[in-house]
Amino acid sequence: xxxxxxxxxxxxxxxxxxxxxxxxxxxxxxxxxxxxxxxxxxxxxxxxxxxxxxxxxxxxxxxxxxxxxxxxxxxxxxxxxxxxxxxxxxxxxxxxxxxxxxxxxxxxxxxxxxxxxxxxxxxxxxxxxxxxxxxxxxxxxxxxxxxxxxxxxxxxxxxx
Numbered sequence: 001x002x003x004x005x006x007x008x009x010x011x012x013x014x015x016x017x018x019x020x021x022x023x024x025x026x027x028x029x030x031x032x033x034x035x036x037x038x039x040x041x042x043x044x045x046x047x048x049x050x051x052x053x054x055x056x057x058x059x060x061x062x063x064x065x066x067x068x069x070x071x072x073x074x075x076x077x078x079x080x081x082x083x084x085x086x087x088x089x090x091x092x093x094x095x096x097x098x099x100x101x102x103x104x105x106x107x108x109x110x111x112x113x114x115x116x117x118x119x120x121x122x123x124x125x126x127x128x129x130x131x132x133x134x135x136x137x138x139x140x141x142x143x144x145x146x147x148x149x150x151x152x153x154x155x156x157x158x159x160x
Contacts (some may be wrong), residue, residue, distance in 0.1 A: 009067035013059030020052030041149075088119035104154015109136040 058085035060111055092115035099108035103150045113132030114125055122128050140160070153160050 006063050006067045009063035009069050010060055013063050015054055015057050016056030020049050022055055024049035039123055085119040088115050092116045104156055105151045106136045106140050106156055
């Protein structure tokens with residue numbers, strides 16, 4: 001078994017820590033409006049920055065304990081690229097971009113959710129669409145009702 005130098009794993013961990021630091025730095029320059037009550041526009045970026053830093057530090061610790069990338073070298077014959085899955089992921093992104101202005105966040109993100117689930121091997125499209133609608137509707141309502149941020153209801157604007 002060939003092992004990679006710990007430096008490569010340590011570099012990956014340091015990169016994730018740096019990415020978290022960059023996210024934190026950019027979050028600090030987001031202007032905070034006094035119009036927001038308890039939860040403002042920086043909550044999620046602070047959360048993401050914190051999680052990236054913790055993950056990066058965990059990767060650094062794992063690297064110093066021997067690393068993890070040596071497991072990648074054990075693959076003599078990696079599986080072929082799943083072009084269908086990559087195509088479905090790309091279709092989900094394009095569908096969201098194409099539909100979000102016209103149909104709104106809930107429908108566009110639900111279609112994307114369904115295509116991504118299919119890319120990961122799900123064959124129950126109606127179930128996935130239902131789950132996507134429930135998750136996206138919940139996210140929309142949390143943004144619009146709790147945070148007061150309009151992320152676009154599209155054709156559902158009169159209903160919601």
